Amino acid sequence: MDNATKRSLKQQDQFVALAGEGVQWAGTHRQTVIVWGVAIVVAILALTGGISLYQHRTAAAATDFGAAMQTYETPLANSGQQIPPGMKTFPDAKARAAAANAQFLAVAHQYGLTGPGKLALYFAGLTYADQGQNGPAEDTLKKVASSWDRSLAALAKMALAELYQQTGRDPQAIDLYNQLTKTNATTVPAGIAQLQLAELYQAEGKTELARKIYAELKDKSKDPKGKPTAAAEIASEKLNPKADTPAGPQ
Numbered sequence: 045m046d047n048a049t050k051r052s053l054k055q056q057d058q059f060v061a062l063a064g065e066g067v068q069w070a071g072t073h074r075q076t077v078i079v080w081g082v083a084i085v086v087a088i089l090a091l092t093g094g095i096s097l098y099q100h101r102t103a104a105a106a107t108d109f110g111a112a113m114q115t116y117e118t119p120l121a122n123s124g125q126q127i128p129p130g131m132k133t134f135p136d137a138k139a140r141a142a143a144a145n146a147q148f149l150a151v152a153h154q155y156g157l158t159g160p161g162k163l164a165l166y167f168a169g170l171t172y173a174d175q176g177q178n179g180p181a182e183d184t185l186k187k188v189a190s191s192w193d194r195s196l197a198a199l200a201k202m203a204l205a206e207l208y209q210q211t212g213r214d215p216q217a218i219d220l221y222n223q224l225t226k227t228n229a230t231t232v233p234a235g236i237a238q239l240q241l242a243e244l245y246q247a248e249g250k251t252e253l254a255r256k257i258y259a260e261l262k263d264k265s266k267d268p269k270g271k272p273t274a275a276a277e278i279a280s281e282k283l284n285p286k287a288d289t290p291a292g293p294q
Contacts, residue, residue, distance in 0.1 A: 101155055101157075101158055102155070102158040102159060102160065104155065105151055105154070105155035105158040105159075105160035105161050105164075106160045108147070108150070108151045108154075108155070108160075108164075109148075109151050109160040109161075109163065109164050111147060112144055112147035112148045112150075112151060112164065112167070113144075113167075115140070115143050115144040115147055116140065116141070116144035116148075116167065116171065118132055118133060118134055118140055119131070119133050119134075120133060120134055120135070120136060120137060120140065121133040121134075121135070122135065137174060138174065138175050138176070141171040141174035141175045142171070142175055144167070144171050145168055145171035145172060145174075145175065148164045148165070148167045148168040148171060149164075149168045151164035152164040152165040152168055162188070162191065162193060162196060163196065165184060165187060165188050166185070166188045166196060166199060166200055166203075168184050169181050169184035169185035169188060169200065169203060170185075170203060172184055173185075173203070173207055178207060178211055181207060182204065182207060185200045185203050185204045185207070186200075186204065188200035189201045189204055194227065194229050195229050195230055195231040196231070197229075198224060198227055198229035198231050198232040199231050199232060201220045201223060201224055201232070202220075202224060202232050202236075202237070202240070204220055205217040205220035205221055205224070205240065206240075208220070209244055214244060214248065217244060218241060218244065221237050221238070221240050221241035221244070222237075222241070224236075224237035225237045225238055225241070233273075233275065235261055235265045235273055235274070235275025235276070236275060238257050238260070238261055238275065239257075239261070239275055239278060239279065241257060242254040242257040242258055242261075242279075242282070245257070254282075255283065257279075258279040258280075258282045258283050259279070259283060261275050261276050261278075261279035262276050262279045262280045262283060263276075264276075265279070
């Protein structure tokens with residue numbers, strides 16, 4: 045028998061011995077093996093079930109959110125208008141906002157960890173504001189503004205800034221517009237935030253500050269191809285408003 049064959053047989057003997065020891069250990073610690081095995085299976089099932097449950101809840105949340113949006117977009121009609129049979133309407137925007145608000149809150153409370161649930165909370169803030177309930181609107185929008193979701197947080201900050209401006213808290217609005225300028229989120233580009241800030245300054249009579257922002261946007265706001273952005277074009281119009289076309293002869 046050559047040396048290579050001897051080494052091969054020796055390795056097989058070692059493997060058999062180790063396997064035997066493993067079987068013996070498993071037999072001695074059978075209960076431990078079963079417990080760990082069950083724990084691993086449970087963990088895998090929990091993970092799979094958790095993903096499946098999340099997807100199911102997200103789908104349910106999306107359905108309920110869609111129903112709330114449908115309410116929010118329901119037409120308004122006064123008592124004198126003729127309404128087609130079966131068509132739902134609201135007498136005014138405040139009544140519509142109240143109905144939609146209740147639905148948005150229900151989605152946010154029941155499915156708060158899902159994407160539609162988080163978006164529903166944002167719309168709950170908007171519909172509070174539509175009803176003139178500034179306190180609840182501010183509290184709700186602040187919750188969304190502190191979200192880790194940068195895009196959704198930016199939308200909430202923009203809505204908050206507008207609420208602050210409407211309620212005479214311009215310094216807080218200015219602070220948020222400046223934050224949004226630095227954030228430059230896809231939902232609220234920096235140029236949009238700068239335009240809002242410039243309009244606020246314009247309303248306050250601070251025309252020089254407004255013109256400074258417009259000039260900066262006009263010169264520096266470019267798209268990836270180097271063309272002026274929509275914000276730059278609006279800023280250019282603000283700096284150089286077109287004169288009214290004189291009326292022709294009557």
